[in-house]
Every structure is written in structure tokens, then in C-alpha cells.
Ligand SMILES: Nc1nc2c(ncn2[C@@H]2O[C@H](COP(=O)(O)OP(=O)(O)OP(=O)(O)O)[C@@H](O)[C@H]2O)c(=O)[nH]1
């Protein structure tokens with residue numbers, strides 16, 4: 496286990512299990528950090544980026560790839576990253592959408608070990624209703640979350656610079672007075688890797 500303050504370059508991640516209900520989770524009592532967001536936003540890609548391996552979590556250009564709760568154990572520091580299904584994929588049937596939403600929300604409400612959720616937002620969009628509604632739901636249930644902007648490699652430098660300020664302002668029209676913590680990321684350029692690792696480490700010790 497790591498003892499010093501140095502943060503190693505990647506997380507040492509190992510896939511553990513795919514489940515649909517938190518009661519079937521590893522149940523080892525280690526803290527969990529979940530990744531959630533609209534389908535295709537880049538959740539699985541980000542976990543692969545953090546782990547420094549392309550094939551840890553399954554990714555796809557077709558939305559709706561991840562349908563289960565997937566636990567990845569960090570072998571050095573002893574916590575889990577949890578890859579969740581996406582919400583709001585328009586092409587799913589009403590029943591399938593409701594099923595995925597139930598899996599996601601049950602995990603967030605019932606998991607005893609969830610320390611923080613990273614809510615992924617595609618950096619190319621203004622605040623979308625589905626994202627805002629999800630964050631409002633998290634806020635209502637007093638579940639802490641950090642926003643991660645994804646795919647920032649697709650933005651100009653100027654747009655990247657303005658993004659956090661304008662988004663934080665936009666989200667206030669959905670959740671009055673709420674000031675989100677935001678980290679910009681890209682699985683392609685690896686932007687945000689150190690900052691996410693630093694935040695996880697801080698949250699591990701609180
Ligand atoms: N350019 C760019 N493409 C990305 C980035 N992250 C993900 N992608 C692409 O976006 C698509 C979706 O990525 P996934 O990681 O599967 O997204 P997901 O959020 O896990 O999707 P679901 O499991 O379907 O909910 C894939 O084609 C990825 O290659 C990024 O940072 N930059």
C-alpha cells in the first residue's frame with residue numbers, strides 16, 4: 496500500500512464484478528467512487544484512462560454499452576471505482592430505461608460504501624435537462640458529487656477556458672445557490688487524471 500504523499504501515474508485497477516443490485520456488491524467495506532452520466536458521455540473510457548489500460552471497462556461508440564454496476568478494485572490504495580450504466584439513452588424502450596434508472600438510483604441510495612459520485616458531463620453541451628434533473632436528485636438526497644467535463648479534447652482552448660464558469664452559472668438556474676466542484680477531463684489527452692487521483696486520495700482520508 497502507498498505510504499508516502501507521492502501519487503503514482505495510474506491507478507492499479509482490477510475488474511471484480513458486474514452486478515445489478517448493491518446487496519450483491521463486493522461488500523468488503525472499502526470506499527467506493529462511482530462514475531455516472533448520460534449514455535456515451537465517456538464513463539468507461541475515463542476508468543480506462545485512470546487505470547492506464549484500454550480494455551479494463553468495455554467502451555463503445557454505440558450508447559447503452561454498460562448495463563450493470565461494475566466494480567474495479569484499486570489494488571494499492573484499496574478502494575473501488577464503480578462504472579455505472581448511463582442514463583437517458585433515447586433509443587431504449589421505456590421499460591429498459593426505467594430498469595437502468597432503477598439500477599443506478601438503487602445503487603446510489605443503498606450502497607453503504609459510496610463515498611462520492613463523479614457526474615460526467617459532455618463538455619460540448621450547455622446544461623441539459625436530464626443532467627440537471629439528475630444533479631437535482633443527488634442534491635435532494637444529499638449525495639455528494641463532483642462534476643467531470645468529458646471529451647474536452649474536442650473543444651478549442653478558448654471554449655475550454657470559459658466552460659467551467661458558464662456551466663456553473665447555468666446549473667444554478669436548475670439548483671439555486673448550488674456551486675458545483677468541476678474538473679475538466681479528456682480520456683484522449685489524459686487531462687484531469689492527476690486532479691481526480693488527488694481528490695480521491697483526499698476523500699479517502701476524510
Ligand atoms: N475524443 C474523445 N472521445 C471520447 C472520450 N471519452 C470517450 N470517448 C468516446 O465516446 C464513446 C463512448 O465512450 P464510453 O466510455 O463507452 O461511454 P460511456 O459513458 O461508458 O457509455 P455507456 O456505457 O453507453 O453509458 C466512445 O466512442 C469513446 O471512444 C474523450 O475524452 N475524447
Ligand SMILES: [Mg+2]
Pocket residue numbers: 538539540553554560561578579
Ligand atoms: Mg460505459
